[in-house]
Amino acid sequence: MNYFEFDTNVSKKTRAMQQSAREFGMEVVRPAGIQLDKIQDPADAIAEQSCLWDVFRKYRELGFHKLLLPPAFGGKMGKVSAQARRLIFEQLGYADAGLAISMDLSGMPFLLGTLSASKEVRDWARQYCQDSEANMIGCWAITEPDHGTDWIMATTKAGANPKVVPSLTAVKKGNEYILNGRKSASVTNGTIATHGVVHVGLDLSKGMHGSGLAICPFDLPGVSKGKPLDKLGKRPLNQGAIIFEDVKIPEKYMLLKIPGLFEANSIGKGIVGLANSQMGLVVSSQARAIVDETLNYAKEHSCNGSALSEQQEIRLKLFNMFKTAESARRFAHSVAEHSPLGDPNPIAKMFLAIRATFWAAGNSISLLQDRYDTYKDSKRIKAIVQKHKPGSGIIDWSIYGMASKVLATETAFNLAREAIEIMGEDSLSTDNPVEKMLRDARTSMIEDGVNEALALAASEKLLA
Numbered sequence: 186m187n188y189f190e191f192d193t194n195v196s197k198k199t200r201a202m203q204q205s206a207r208e209f210g211m212e213v214v215r216p217a218g219i220q221l222d223k224i225q226d227p228a229d230a231i232a233e234q235s236c237l238w239d240v241f242r243k244y245r246e247l248g249f250h251k252l253l254l255p256p257a258f259g260g261k262m263g264k265v266s267a268q269a270r271r272l273i274f275e276q277l278g279y280a281d282a283g284l285a286i287s288m289d290l291s292g293m294p295f296l297l298g299t300l301s302a303s304k305e306v307r308d309w310a311r312q313y314c315q316d317s318e319a320n321m322i323g324c325w326a327i328t329e330p331d332h333g334t335d336w337i338m339a340t341t342k343a344g345a346n347p348k349v350v351p352s353l354t355a356v357k358k359g360n361e362y363i364l365n366g367r368k369s370a371s372v373t374n375g376t377i378a379t380h381g382v383v384h385v386g387l388d389l390s391k392g393m394h395g396s397g398l399a400i401c402p403f404d405l406p407g408v409s410k411g412k413p414l415d416k417l418g419k420r421p422l423n424q425g426a427i428i429f430e431d432v433k434i435p436e437k438y439m440l441l442k443i444p445g446l447f448e449a450n451s452i453g454k455g456i457v458g459l460a461n462s463q464m465g466l467v468v469s470s471q472a473r474a475i476v477d478e479t480l481n482y483a484k485e486h487s488c489n490g491s492a493l494s495e496q497q498e499i500r501l502k503l504f505n506m507f508k509t510a511e512s513a514r515r516f517a518h519s520v521a522e523h524s525p526l527g528d529p530n531p532i533a534k535m536f537l538a539i540r541a542t543f544w545a546a547g548n549s550i551s552l553l554q555d556r557y558d559t560y561k562d563s564k565r566i567k568a569i570v571q572k573h574k575p576g577s578g579i580i581d582w583s584i585y586g587m588a589s590k591v592l593a594t595e596t597a598f599n600l601a602r603e604a605i606e607i608m609g610e611d612s613l614s615t616d617n618p619v620e621k622m623l624r625d626a627r628t629s630m631i632e633d634g635v636n637e638a639l640a641l642a643a644s645e646k647l648l649a
């Protein structure tokens with residue numbers, strides 16, 4: 186159905202991008218998602234001839250992979266508005282919530298790598314922007330076989346418990362770190378990723394807070410991958426373990442090398458907040474897709490001699506579905522609109538186009554960490570840390586990111602259940618899009634943090 190457009194001041198350029206995303210979504214992403222979902226062996230879903238690669242290549246051809254990368258590296262950050270990014274990802278989520286997240290996460294290491302002191306790492310961002318064949322794919326490797334929720338709780342005070350520590354560790358030896366351990370079979374893009382943002386334990390006495398963040402290429406000796414995960418929902422989204430056995434990485438790959446840098450949980454919760462806000466956007470759009478499927482079904486099918494859409498009880502249900510989906514969607518957009526990754530001001534825009542900005546930023550971040558012991562007690566740094574502590578009065582946007590994800594995924598799942606009640610037996614056929622959407626929606630409730638864990642983590646911040 187046609188929906189009222191709440192976004193005002195949408196430029197012609199943004200409208201055109203939204204339209205391209207809609208066409209890409211419905212002509213390429215949705216059919217590929219359906220096809221990939223039905224593939225029995227997940228290894229076939231990532232094989233060379235798989236339609237997964239048509240999705241990734243078209244995404245690159247449209248330049249959507251560059252949306253968050255700075256122009257200094259060939260990206261479009263600041264050139265394409267944050268509003269356009271929202272409207273594009275909404276279309277991709279509508280088409281297939283799993284593939285939308287897979288595409289989105291594929292750029293994460295290259296974006297964070299722009300803040301590295303190493304030219305080699307920063308250059309990966311430029312190569313990624315130029316990569317139209319999807320040869321470079323990123324992932325966010327955080328959870329471990331024994332630590333899923335623990336990584337969400339790492340953003341809270343519980344993360345300081347020294348009895349709960351990351352299983353992937355990085356030990357410094359000279360100018361290198363040696364990595365040992367594994368990331369869980371749940372890592373999105375895990376078996377197809379060439380690079381990753383990898384959370385590692387640096388100082389186990391500090392519990393999960395004692396972690397650092399490395400940007401790693403996966404062609405290093407000692408890195409291996411598990412089998413692609415076979416699973417219930419979001420089957421088109423590749424997942425798999427990444428194993429590290431005596432993997433040596435140069436110090437320059439360690440972006441955050443001070444365990445618990447100033448306030449480890451500030452950085453962690455920032456990343457979790459951003460990831461969850463994006464999930465909210467994508468999955469609330471899937472909720473809208475579920476409503477549309479149900480509306481169409483009700484118009485086309487009859488029961489007891491009259492069209493379903495003519496029956497009062499069904500009409501009431503349909504309106505409630507519409508109302509619920511649109512509320513979650515609007516909340517997700519409002520939260521994303523206020524993301525820290527919003528539109529840069531004109532001066533920042535100018536700096537984003539200059540490579541030297543990133544050379545200076547990367548080296549400053551590195552220097553600050555090298556001189557951590559000197560700086561950490563400085564009045565200025567203490568004031569900054571104090572200002573950002575929970576309870577300091579600064580509004581914590583990450584709570585909204587988490588709320589957006591929880592609301593969107595619960596909404597999508599509840600609506601899929603409602604759709605199944607309305608459609609009856611027909612809904613159970615694997616030919617019915619809602620059957621897949623139900624499995625996808627349930628999976629999303631676990632992705633990027635089990636909803637209950639996110640609620641617990643966010644509530645600590647509410648009560649601070």
Ligand SMILES: Cc1cc2nc3c(=O)[nH]c(=O)nc-3n(C[C@H](O)[C@H](O)[C@H](O)COP(=O)(O)OP(=O)(O)OC[C@H]3O[C@@H](n4cnc5c(N)ncnc54)[C@H](O)[C@@H]3O)c2cc1C
Pocket residue numbers: 290324325326327328329330331332333334335337338368369371372373374419422424628629631632633634635637638641
């Ligand atoms: C589709 C999908 C994509 C994903 N993508 C990624 C990715 O890109 N990168 C990545 O690293 N990971 C990824 N994950 C992993 C995901 O983040 C974890 O599955 C999630 O955080 C939950 O961890 P777990 O599965 O280990 O569950 P557990 O942590 O084992 O939790 C099991 C249950 O116990 C409860 N529980 C556990 N601890 C507590 C506690 N302290 N207090 C209260 N309740 C608790 C949880 O709420 C949950 O209900 C993905 C998962 C999915 C489903």
